[in-house]
Amino acid sequence: MDVNTAFTWLLMVPMISSAVIYLIGRIFSRGLKNDKKTNPAKWLALIALLVTGIFLYFIITNVFSTGQTHYQNFGDVWFRFDGISMMLSLLVLVLGILVTIYSFTYMGKESGEEKFYALLVMMIGAINGLGCALDLFNLWVWFEVMTISSIVLVAFYKDQAASLEAGVKYLIQSATGSVMVVIGIALIFLETGTLNIEMMRMSINSPSPFLIIGGALLVIGFGVKIAMVPLHTWLPDAHSQAPSGISAMLSGVVIEVGLIALLRALGGIALSGGRWGYLLIGFGVLNMIVGNLLALRQNEVKRLLAYSSLSHVGYMLLGFGVLISLNGLLAGVGAVFHLITHGLMKSLAFLAAGVFLYNFHISKGSHKVLVLDDLNGASKKYPFTAFAFSVALLSLGGLPPLAGFMSKWQLLAGIAQTQNTIMIILVIFAGLMSVLSLGYYAPLVNRMYRKEPADIVMEGESVSIWMYIPLALLTLAVVVLGFVPSLLYWLTGPAGYSLFIFFGQ
Amino acid sequence: MNISTSMIVLIAVMGLFGVGLYCLLITRNLIRLLVGLQIMVKGAMLLLVFVGQSQGQPSLGQSMALTVIVADTIVAVIGLALAVQVKRIVGTLDIADISKLKR
Numbered sequence: 001m002d003v004n005t006a007f008t009w010l011l012m013v014p015m016i017s018s019a020v021i022y023l024i025g026r027i028f029s030r031g032l033k034n035d036k037k038t039n040p041a042k043w044l045a046l047i048a049l050l051v052t053g054i055f056l057y058f059i060i061t062n063v064f065s066t067g068q069t070h071y072q073n074f075g076d077v078w079f080r081f082d083g084i085s086m087m088l089s090l091l092v093l094v095l096g097i098l099v100t101i102y103s104f105t106y107m108g109k110e111s112g113e114e115k116f117y118a119l120l121v122m123m124i125g126a127i128n129g130l131g132c133a134l135d136l137f138n139l140w141v142w143f144e145v146m147t148i149s150s151i152v153l154v155a156f157y158k159d160q161a162a163s164l165e166a167g168v169k170y171l172i173q174s175a176t177g178s179v180m181v182v183i184g185i186a187l188i189f190l191e192t193g194t195l196n197i198e199m200m201r202m203s204i205n206s207p208s209p210f211l212i213i214g215g216a217l218l219v220i221g222f223g224v225k226i227a228m229v230p231l232h233t234w235l236p237d238a239h240s241q242a243p244s245g246i247s248a249m250l251s252g253v254v255i256e257v258g259l260i261a262l263l264r265a266l267g268g269i270a271l272s273g274g275r276w277g278y279l280l281i282g283f284g285v286l287n288m289i290v291g292n293l294l295a296l297r298q299n300e301v302k303r304l305l306a307y308s309s310l311s312h313v314g315y316m317l318l319g320f321g322v323l324i325s326l327n328g329l330l331a332g333v334g335a336v337f338h339l340i341t342h343g344l345m346k347s348l349a350f351l352a353a354g355v356f357l358y359n360f361h362i363s364k365g366s367h368k369v370l371v372l373d374d375l376n377g378a379s380k381k382y383p384f385t386a387f388a389f390s391v392a393l394l395s396l397g398g399l400p401p402l403a404g405f406m407s408k409w410q411l412l413a414g415i416a417q418t419q420n421t422i423m424i425i426l427v428i429f430a431g432l433m434s435v436l437s438l439g440y441y442a443p444l445v446n447r448m449y450r451k452e453p454a455d456i457v458m459e460g461e462s463v464s465i466w467m468y469i470p471l472a473l474l475t476l477a478v479v480v481l482g483f484v485p486s487l488l489y490w491l492t493g494p495a496g497y498s499l500f501i502f503f504g505q
Numbered sequence: 506m507n508i509s510t511s512m513i514v515l516i517a518v519m520g521l522f523g524v525g526l527y528c529l530l531i532t533r534n535l536i537r538l539l540v541g542l543q544i545m546v547k548g549a550m551l552l553l554v555f556v557g558q559s560q561g562q563p564s565l566g567q568s569m570a571l572t573v574i575v576a577d578t579i580v581a582v583i584g585l586a587l588a589v590q591v592k593r594i595v596g597t598l599d600i601a602d603i604s605k606l607k608r
Contacts, residue, residue: 137569144576151583161595165603167587168535175542175580176529182549182573183522190556195565 006058007072007081007132010089013055014125017048018118025114042104045117049097049124056089056128069498071134078196080134083494087336088131088260090491091343092253096124098470099245102351105464106245106358116156116243123149123249127257136185136195136265143181143261147174147225150254154242160367166241169234177224177231184217188269197268204271211269218265219279225258228317229286232310236294239306240369244354247302248347251309256316256339263320267502270324277325284317285426288433295440301353301370304440305346308396311437312342315430319411322418323496324503330414333496338407340488341481345395345404348474352389355467356382359460375444377453385463386448388475395478397441398434403481408434410485514555521548535591535598539584546577 025041059081063070070081100120107116123146130142151174155167189195191210192203204211220231227235235255239247266276291310298304319335322328356378357370379386395402412427481487521544528541550570557566588598595603 137572141572141576148576148579148583155587155590158590159594161591161603162605164587164591164594165605168584168591168600168603171580171584171587172529172538172542175584176526176545178576178580179522179525179542179545179549182546183518183552186549186552186556190559193560 001058003059003062003070004072006055006062007070007079010052010055010059011079011125011129011132013048013052014121014128017044017051018122018125021045021048021121022114022118025117029111029114039113041114041117042100042107045121046097046100048121049093049100052125052128053093053097056093060086060090076135077138078134078198079132080198081132083491083496083498084260084263084336085131087340087491087495088253088257089128091340092124092127092257095249095252095343095347096120098347098473099249099351101466102248102354102470103243103245104466106354106362106467107243109363110156116153119149119153120246120249123153123254127253130257130261133264134197136188136197136200136268138195139261139264140178140181140185143222143225143258144178146254146257147178150246150250153246154238154250156243156246157241157367160241162367162369163241166234166237170238173224173231173234177221179221180217181221184214184221185265187211187214187217192268197264200268201271204269215266215269215276218262219276222258222262222265223283226255226262226313226317227287227310228283228313229290229310232287232290235310236303236306239309239350240300240302244302244350244357247306247354248350251306251350252343252347255309255313256343259313259316259320259339263324263499263502266324267499270503275325277321277323280317280321280324281426282321284314284321285429287311287314287317288430292433292436292440295437298440299371301372301375301444302350302357303369304372304444305349305353308437308440309342309346311433312338312346312396314433315408315411316342318426318430319415320499322415322423323499326418326420326423327500327503328414328418329496329500330417331411332414332499333492334407334411334414336495336499337485337488337492338411340492341395341403341407341478344474344481345392345402345478348388348471348478349392349396351467351470351474352385352392355385355463355471356389356460358467359463360456363461372444372447374454374456375447376451376457378448378457380453381457381460382463384468385471388471390445390448391475391478393441393444395482397438399438401479401482403478403485406482406485511555511559514551518548518552518555521545521551533599533601535588535600536585538600539581539588542584543577543581546573549573 021041021044072079126142126146133139151171157163187210192200224231288311291307295307316335319331323332361368395404398405398408416427525541525545553570554566557563
């Protein structure tokens with residue numbers, strides 16, 4: 001297949017199928033009011049994602065066989081498919097397919113299932129497009145589509161006050177951030193006269209206040225989505241109140257997508273004299289401290305996992321900051337690797353927590369939250385889910401044979417190779433923070449395996465096969481990547497390198 | 506000091522943005538929060554149109570402003586839908602009364 005056609009369809013398929021899924025699902029759910037037949041929306045969503053995956057496969061094989069970056073334009077709007085787009089599209093499609101399969105059961109009893117799948121597919125399509133956008137304004141448009149669909153997904157339980165509150169907080173903060181991004185883009189356009197990120201780099205030859213202000217607005221605006229620390233207040237609410245599959249997508253991909261969008265945008269104005277890399281390193285350190293300390297005092301499982309996302313974003317910010325400011329290619333590659341493994345293991349953690357939540361509360365029609373005490377002795381009744389959850393938690397904490405250790409190791413080793421005294425101190429700090437994080441991951445494992453089962457555990461329903469499939473695959477991935485991290489080098493190397501040349505002199 | 510068109514526009518943009526942000530900071534009513542957001546976005550649109558004009562690409566600036574209008578309308582619609590639902594479930598539009606999650 002022609003790579004141009006494949007690329008067009010990669011962007012088009014999710015967007016078209018989103019509308020189709022909603023319409024067909026709606027017709028069926030109206031027609032079959034009290035019928036037991038299943039809604040076809042979920043199968044359509046799965047098929048749409050698999051078809052997108054086929055087009056992605058064509059593009060990836062082409063990019064590898066020619067060894068080049070693929071450029072494509074629609075009118076004046078240019079797209080660029082490089083290592084980082086490849087990594088992002090692949091991660092989001094894999095997680096999206098697993099979350100869709102998982103939601104077969106999880107969302108099965110909800111009304112308005114078709115809206116859920118339509119929005120999920122739209123979000124995945126927007127992330128696909130955002131990874132390849134080379135036009136600053138186009139980047140914002142994809143970003144906004146992703147934001148809008150994720151807001152509606154967060155507030156999906158529309159009869160629950162808590163989930164409405166999370167949706168309102170998320171909406172107000174994201175929308176304020178988006179306005180700041182638009183103003184930043186306008187200021188950068190005013191100074192450079194172009195929106196194409198690569199041409200922007202060439203047209204900048206001296207520092208200018210407009211570029212600095214524009215860049216700062218971009219950092220704040222995208223920072224809301226990345227949950228940099230003073231702007232993180234929406235994250236624990238949104239991640240804990242969303243349906244568990246969506247929590248997995250939000251935590252595993254969406255906050256990282258904000259980071260990629262910020263890096264793309266900053267790449268255009270890298271030569272403007274702003275010290276963007278040091279800014280990101282500073283935010284990274286703040287994120288690690290605040291995320292870890294706040295996670296220590298949480299009593300709800302999903303809130304705890306949400307706060308731990310903050311600290312993991314801190315690691316990525318640190319790695320990408322070193323890539324920008326000190327030309328540390330290996331730190332960038334390590335950060336990309338951590339991005340992928342964090343996506344896998346955090347999704348696994350949220351999905352496993354979702355299995356408990358579903359079988360304890362949601363399947364009985366209640367919307368209580370899952371607190372730590374509910375997990376007591378869960379391994380007695382749910383041995384496999386408890387095992388998967390433990391693997392995810394220990395991997396997040398960075399214990400050696402698992403993927404989380406390997407990615408943290410590569411990231412910190414890459415930072416240490418810059419031979420900068422401050423960076424060495426930061427590496428030691430990040431290592432200590434990783435130890436501190438075990439302070440809240442390990443007790444969960446302890447609860448599941450060593451305590452007497454709580455009543456709620458013994459009364460829980462049994463787990464459906466659709467929930468086991470994604471859990472098993474993700475557990476396998478986390479364990480295998482820990483032993484053989486080189487399996488992903490074909491993905492992380494080009495991604496880190498394409499960011500590196502984006503910021504190079 | 507000469508007063509040029511560009512200066513007037515930039516001051517207007519900052520004014521609109523400032524009014525919107527101030528509204529977001531002080532108000533507690535959900536609908537008014539959305540109005541504050543709208544005012545902020547109007548500032549951004551004005552800037553986009555002005556930037557397109559001053560760069561000699563007026564059509565580009567205006568088309569960007571139109572795109573922002575579309576995206577912003579969707580955000581406003583979702584915000585109002587959430588407001589309706591909040592009023593139905595919680596019975597108030599005061600955001601101080603729906604802050605139960607923070608512990």
